[in-house]
Amino acid sequence: MNRTIRLTILALALWPAFAFAQSAAVPNQYPEWDQLTQAQRDALVAPLRERWNRNPDERARMAERAQRWQSMPRDQRERAGHGMQRWEHMSPEQRGEARALFHAMRGLDKEQRKAFMAEWRQKTPQQKADWLKAHPAPEKRER
Incomplete structure (x- = not known):
């Protein structure tokens, strides 16, 4: 699986680490992007930003993968995410x-x-x- 998808999954997996003290959201229900603080947005985007800046030759590939990820149906993205987790734990x-x-x-x-x-x-x-x-x-x- 490509690194962009893995980084996205990683960012989503780390999401619970962010405290939403001021949020009255239902447990396990996360706010929309527009409701996140700038610090929360930055924390989610930072790994991708670093990779983008570090690898100028990979930018076209990263953009293509992100577009393909967005066009996948939700169940397909979930299967891909599960597959990435399995891959990460393989020898x-x-x-x-x-x-x-x-x-x-x-x-x-x-x-x-x-x-x-x-x-x-x-x-x-x-x-x-x-x-x-x-x-x-x-x-x-x-x-």
Whole structure:
């Protein structure tokens, strides 16, 4: 998953750390953006601002990803967020396996992917290791 989405999710995850002493909001219900203090807005935007300024060559990509994120339906954004959380907790070996599986399933239709994963789940750990040796994940792209 891209860093912009991860930073957005991180900012949203850190949200409870901000105290809303003057707010009479219902618990677990957060105010609209316009109701946030400037300090709260700055705290949410700061990681993205730093990345934007630090990586001028990445700005077009960041803008494209942000636009794509906005166009996603809510349930798709939630699935993407859940996937990012899972990715963050994976070991490097698990990430390599996930990249290899993604690469192998990339051109398959829904039914083929389903069949591929059913077959994958039936493999023994040794069979999985052998498959991964024969079908390694592509090299990671430079960002």
